Amino acid sequence: MPSPVGSVPALxxxxxxIFSIGIVFLGYWGMHEPTQxxxxxxxxxxxxLIAFGCLGLVPWVATSPVEPESSDARIRVARHLxxxxxxxxxxxxxxxxIF
Numbered sequence: 001m002p003s004p005v006g007s008v009p010a011l012x013x014x015x016x017x018i019f020s021i022g023i024v025f026l027g028y029w030g031m032h033e034p035t036q037x038x039x040x041x042x043x044x045x046x047x048x049l050i051a052f053g054c055l056g057l058v059p060w061v062a063t064s065p066v067e068p069e070s071s072d073a074r075i076r077v078a079r080h081l082x083x084x085x086x087x088x089x090x091x092x093x094x095x096x097x098i099f
Contacts, residue, residue, distance in 0.1 A: 008062045011078050015058035015085065022048055022055070022089045029096055040099035044092045051088025054081045 026048055037045075062078035 007075055008078075011062050011075070011082055012059040015055045015082050018082075018086055018089060019052060019055045022051060022092075025089070025093060025096075038099075040095055044096045047088045047092040047095065051085045051092065053085075054088060055085035058082050058085070 026045075029044065058078050058081050061074055061081060064074050066072075066074050
């Protein structure tokens, strides 16, 4: 079953939006402060970095060619990458708030 019309631009713009929200979070969180990092800080940065990787790959995966044209296999992979990216950003935010 082919994916709905507009799902590639929607996934791409949603991943760019979440990516920018994550960058704003890292700036607000204080990644550049001169204090020594704790274990929780490393986890926050690690989850955010993995999430940025997933979110950055979404447009590339969603727009890559597939055979046959009606296949939505790459859209499914892009949706999973988007979900992993959003989950990673939320985990980073939750860890920074809790610890």
